[in-house]
Amino acid sequence: MKYSKIKTGCIDGFKVENILVEIDINSRSTLQTFKIVGMPSASVLESEKRVISAIRNIGFRVPNGSIVANLSPTSMRKEGSHFDLPIAISLLEASGQIKELNKSFFIFGELGLNGEVRPVPGIALFLMYIKERDQQAKFIIPRGNQGESVFVPKEDVYVIDSLKDIENLSLGIMDCFTPQYEEPVQTPFIVDFQEIRGQTFAKRGMEIAASGFHNVLMRGSPGSGKTMIAKRVPTVLPDMTREEIIESTMIYSVAGYMNTIIDKRPFRAPHHTASTSSIVGGGAIPKPGEISLAHNGVLFMDEFPEYRTDVIESLRQPLEDGEVTITRAKSVANFPAKFMLIASQNPCPCGYYGDKEIECSCSMNQIINYNKKVSGPIMDRIDIRIEVPRVKIEELMSKEDGESSKNIKDRVSRTAEIQIRRQNKLNGKLTNKELKRYAYLEEKAEDFLRKAAISLQLTARSVNRIIKISRTIADSFDSKYIEISHISEALNYRGRKIL
Ligand SMILES: [Zn+2]
Numbered sequence: 001m002k003y004s005k006i007k008t009g010c011i012d013g014f015k016v017e018n019i020l021v022e023i024d025i026n027s028r029s030t031l032q033t034f035k036i037v038g039m040p041s042a043s044v045l046e047s048e049k050r051v052i053s054a055i056r057n058i059g060f061r062v063p064n065g066s067i068v069a070n071l072s073p074t075s076m077r078k079e080g081s082h083f084d085l086p087i088a089i090s091l092l093e094a095s096g097q098i099k100e101l102n103k104s105f106f107i108f109g110e111l112g113l114n115g116e117v118r119p120v121p122g123i124a125l126f127l128m129y130i131k132e133r134d135q136q137a138k139f140i141i142p143r144g145n146q147g148e149s150v151f152v153p154k155e156d157v158y159v160i161d162s163l164k165d166i167e168n169l170s171l172g173i174m175d176c177f178t179p180q181y182e183e184p185v186q187t188p189f190i191v192d193f194q195e196i197r198g199q200t201f202a203k204r205g206m207e208i209a210a211s212g213f214h215n216v217l218m219r220g221s222p223g224s225g226k227t228m229i230a231k232r233v234p235t236v237l238p239d240m241t242r243e244e245i246i247e248s249t250m251i252y253s254v255a256g257y258m259n260t261i262i263d264k265r266p267f268r269a270p271h272h273t274a275s276t277s278s279i280v281g282g283g284a285i286p287k288p289g290e291i292s293l294a295h296n297g298v299l300f301m302d303e304f305p306e307y308r309t310d311v312i313e314s315l316r317q318p319l320e321d322g323e324v325t326i327t328r329a330k331s332v333a334n335f336p337a338k339f340m341l342i343a344s345q346n347p348c349p350c351g352y353y354g355d356k357e358i359e360c361s362c363s364m365n366q367i368i369n370y371n372k373k374v375s376g377p378i379m380d381r382i383d384i385r386i387e388v389p390r391v392k393i394e395e396l397m398s399k400e401d402g403e404s405s406k407n408i409k410d411r412v413s414r415t416a417e418i419q420i421r422r423q424n425k426l427n428g429k430l431t432n433k434e435l436k437r438y439a440y441l442e443e444k445a446e447d448f449l450r451k452a453a454i455s456l457q458l459t460a461r462s463v464n465r466i467i468k469i470s471r472t473i474a475d476s477f478d479s480k481y482i483e484i485s486h487i488s489e490a491l492n493y494r495g496r497k498i499l
Pocket of ligand 1: 348349350351353360361
């Protein structure tokens with residue numbers, strides 16, 4: 001019997017299943033055939049052609065007889081071109097052309113027809129998942145993916161350029177196959193809050209939002225700098241922890257960003273014509289969408305009311321749970337999606353309602369409809385509402401730079417630490433029940449809030465939002481109790497009632 005087996009894996013949502021590639025060669029058969037079985041998808045079936053050409057072109061031979069490659073367990077649908085390399089190696093082993101590799105290897109890689117080993121999506125996820133389950137696991141991966149192996153010990157990973165390299169590896173010549181990469185550092189941002197002059201109110205609002213990871217809605221006329229402000233929010237969020245870097249890198253890896261380490265907070269800004277599946281994730285084999293690529297960072301949705309209603313509604317569950325569930329006929333996938341939503345919009349369709357200089361050309365009905373497009377349940381999850389006026393000429397011309405992102409980030413990080421110490425999560429993620437427990441309102445402040453609620457006709461929900469923001473403001477002053485001044489600042493961020 002000519003038989004061999006090699007371990008590899010298959011991605012199932014944001015999980016990895018171990019897969020065993022088995023090869024059997026029946027050399028008594030006079031016909032030369034090659035068959036892949038075990039629920040391969042179309043992309044895996046194509047593997048046959050690549051494997052045969054690659055083996056021939058690097059000077060090995062394709063054995064005579066009937067060859068069967070089985071991908072086990074057979075109950076699971078297999079997707080991806082990374083099966084090429086384990087199938088080819090298993091075939092070379094079964095036909096006795098190379099020495100058997102150590103059985104602790106898990107192998108991934110796509111083959112070019114010339115035998116070249118090409119990078120594949122998902123390597124970061126494969127390595128982290130398999131290593132966690134199996135401490136003995138070692139890996140052979142394409143050199144084009146080597147950066148993604150940074151989170152597992154270097155001595156357990158071998159990177160190759162060509163199928164030919166397997167010969168040396170099987171003979172124990174291994175030194176030249178050690179991965180080379182740089183440890184993740186916090187990559188510096190190319191933008192800085194310093195570049196924004198004026199807009200003191202909006203910047204302060206953003207600092208509070210960043211400190212508690214609160215979702216934000218900015219409303220203002222075109223040219224008020226909403227996008228400029230949003231882009232700079234990741235620059236003031238605390239440094240990513242190692243766990244966050246690993247998690248984000250795995251998400252990007254599955255989404256097809258190869259050899260990419262996410263070591264600074266992501267900023268994603270999908271266009272308002274984007275489909276639901278590109279925003280929340282989807283596909284026959286579910287892939288993460290924009291909300292997961294924004295995990296640990298910022299999702300910026302400019303012209304918020306212009307997005308399709310189903311897109312906006314699909315944010316509800318992720319905003320609540322910090323992850324998204326994608327249901328398909330045969331599978332359910334969960335991807336992390338803990339992001340800070342920054343939505344922005346004009347005050348009306350023409351953009352100038354309430355502007356001091358340019359007159360609005362919309363009818364009252366148009367203005368009302370435009371501002372009603374985003375449903376109550378979504379708006380309830382947006383704690384901070386900021387009105388952003390167009391900047392006055394004097395402010396734009398001022399030579400004085402704004403405060404640097406670094407200074408703001410120092411304060412944001414301190415405020416975030418206080419919250420983590422107290423309740424192990426940021427204020428923006430508190431449930432109403434938890435908020436009650438940690439609010440600590442001073443008696444005078446409670447009185448003040450009650451009166452404000454009556455005179456401003458606040459709903460119970462907006463009172464809750466005010467308490468939540470006040471909690472973050474109090475934390476920014478390292479104050480255990482919420483005082484009147486904190487509430488009065490928070491009242492500024494409830495948003496102006498239109499009409
Ligand atoms: Zn208008």
